[in-house]
Amino acid sequence: MSEKLDVIIFGATGFTGKYTVFEAVSVLQNYRWGIAGRSQEKLENVLQEMGAKAQKNLKDIPIIIADIKNEASLLAMAKRCRVLVNCCGPYRFFGEPVVRACLEAGTHQVDVTGEPQYMETMQLKYNKQAQERKVFIISACGFDSIPADLGVVFIEKNFDGVVNSVESYLQSSVKGNASRGGAGIHYGTWESAVHGLAHSSELKELRKKLYEEKLPKFTPVLKPRPVIFRSEIVNGVCLPFPGPDRSVVMRSQRFLYETEHKRPVQMHTYVTFPSWLAAMLVALLAVSFGFLTKFTFGRRLLLKYPKVFSLGFASHEGPTEARMEQTHFSFIMRAKGWPSSEKLSEPTDQYTDLPTKTLTVKVSGSNPGYGATCVALLSTAVIILKENDKLPGTGGVLPPGAAFAKTSLISELEKHDHGIKFEILANK
Template identity: 70%
Template sequence: MATERLDVIIFGATGFTGKYTVYEAVSVLKDLRWGIAGRNREKLQTVLKEMGAKAKKDLSQIPIIIADVNDEASLIEMAKSCRIVVNTAGPYRFYGENVVRACIEAGTHHVDVSGEPQYMETMQLKYNERAKERGVYIVSACGFDSIPADMGIVFVEKNFDGVVNSVETFLVNGAKDVSADSGRAGLNTGTWESAVYGLAHADELRGIRQELYPQRLPKFFPILKHRPLLFKSTEVNKVCLPFPGSDRSVVMRSQRFLYDHDKKRPVQMHAYIGFPSWLVAIVVALFATLFGLLTKFKLGRILLLKYPGIMSGGFVSPSGPSEARMEKTYFKMTMKATGWPSSQRLAEGSDQYTEPPTKTLMVRVSGPNPGYGSTCVALLSTAVTILRESSKMPSTGGVLPPGAAFSKTSLISELEKHEHGMKFEILANK
């Protein structure tokens, strides 16, 4: 008799993000049947032993599936053995597509924590129609990139009591006290590699988007203007730079989907990141500029990838940050929304306002350990939501960003339930 399908398989469980996803699975997936997958059985057993000890739980009976990202047959067998694959094996530019394709052919849902716009938008371009035919949801950016921003805007719109024209996000990362652990890196090499390749191939995005969206959205007024490159934000009392992550690209894909399918006026969005002083912000800006320039040249990429510790000033290492350091970190994303009260709502989502926005809403999304705590909880929470609330999601499946996939579900409530989850709160409503 065939073995009953698992609910969830965590693929890439021996990687840095993967093993902490296993740890969070003990609580987030406690009512589901789950297993782990990767290439090496001994390493997978070691992860179960280590994370079981950390969670004070015997994980020795958790099923182990052997699957290799370069072995299509093994990926299909893995996908057939569960209802949803939680994919933590990046960089997704190199290792993601084979897993997505296997999941679609097996009729299995798929979520990952990619923050790579080229990968995400290419998957939508190549596989959206096939995923809809198979009734499969493929959802990326289900971690710190970009659940706070994308689901934050969902939270904003649910609480705005009117029509939102624009949202600005201000991200502040912090640590309670890292002085005792200052010698350890703050980032693992997998995330570093994703950033290197993402910037190196950023020019690909224009062509992908022209194919993905041959018809441009209409212009909605007033247009949200960019802030200066470097500025002091009164919203968070920090010196800010444009946020270089995938938040804006993910949010705009969600807004495009909701406009195309629900005729909802799209929210304009710009993202910023805050620093404690002008000096710190200037140093970061200079480093980011140098990093971006190096990614454009073969020799620069070789140096960045071969010597990540040296090139990052010790911030990046294969072992990543220590658990003590991770547990002291947190994030706060403040979101400023402007628009019009419900009394000024227009008849159609495509109609234009002639008066400037008069209403403002300030909200905050926050959480601990954004890199490997909140990220792993968010990833698993999206899997749980697909399994339990697919009836509230776009009915045909597809390759979707989180806001488009989960806007009508209770994902936000699920995120707020867990110790390493995220908190959504209203700060001011005027």
């Protein structure tokens, strides 16, 4: 058998996969890595294309042939590495066989899914087995939801007290000529969103099985803002953020409460627009999208005509490199709580006074979908390789905040060109 690799990137010929290969040239430069997929020819083409882009000869990077429909090939692939980076989505359809193969092989797995039903189903079905096999299965390791989940970790490390709640505001912009037309996301991301929203009703019953006991209510309760509102925190018009960030953060907070008896942080997430008109147009589009996902014919329309129903934001071709490079994002996160001098003796104790301390942080980067996402994904693999002793327990199916809270992942993310920056804006 060939020498075991540190990392294999599976699904390397997909849109996200090939940019993960590009980022691997720098992020994995001190590790032995390979790529995997169904087609030898397509994999060779990716190495040639991304090698030319990175100005690096990648012809000696190992190629592994694996097919999602062939479980024996998945197991053979998983046995070839210590960490499998899975870029093969939508994970609702293609993720579970890879998880099973990694569990059998004793190989850790990270992925970039933003599909709550998939993530929580994997936790329900395989968490105990992952602990027994000493394997970490960690999802949401990209733009969904590293900035939010590690942003809360960053807040708690710098708060010097007890955090009660966090409000997160996503802002994004496209600079220069790249803002004129063109897709913002690839079809694969659109497809995952369609199926995720279509089956969102599954979450209630799933969570009843996953969490038999409810968390205690902590006061003051962080109430959601109105459906559309102007925020004084970011000076913009905001809507609820429809992504998985809040559900991922809540999973991390529950884990830390159950394993470390830490008071869980409450959170709500929003997305910011420059004007009332822009926010209302997006809200109308979101309502239409949500309505169509509830019906078979509606989903067919959404999947057949992504450009039409996303107003050009999603396409089979995906965004141009110019648009990707000129897209910037930031999460402004406002935390409220109490200073360390007012810390209670037990995490279940209730404060009688309102929070008196605030901390505002900014988590930012560029090329969120296919730059920062790929760097974050590979960085989680690196941390598993070099700081396995700092991960909680011996294994499990975990969100990133729970898995990497005690590691140097934030520092690792800040090292790279398409990395993610964490900074304090105000501490009062």
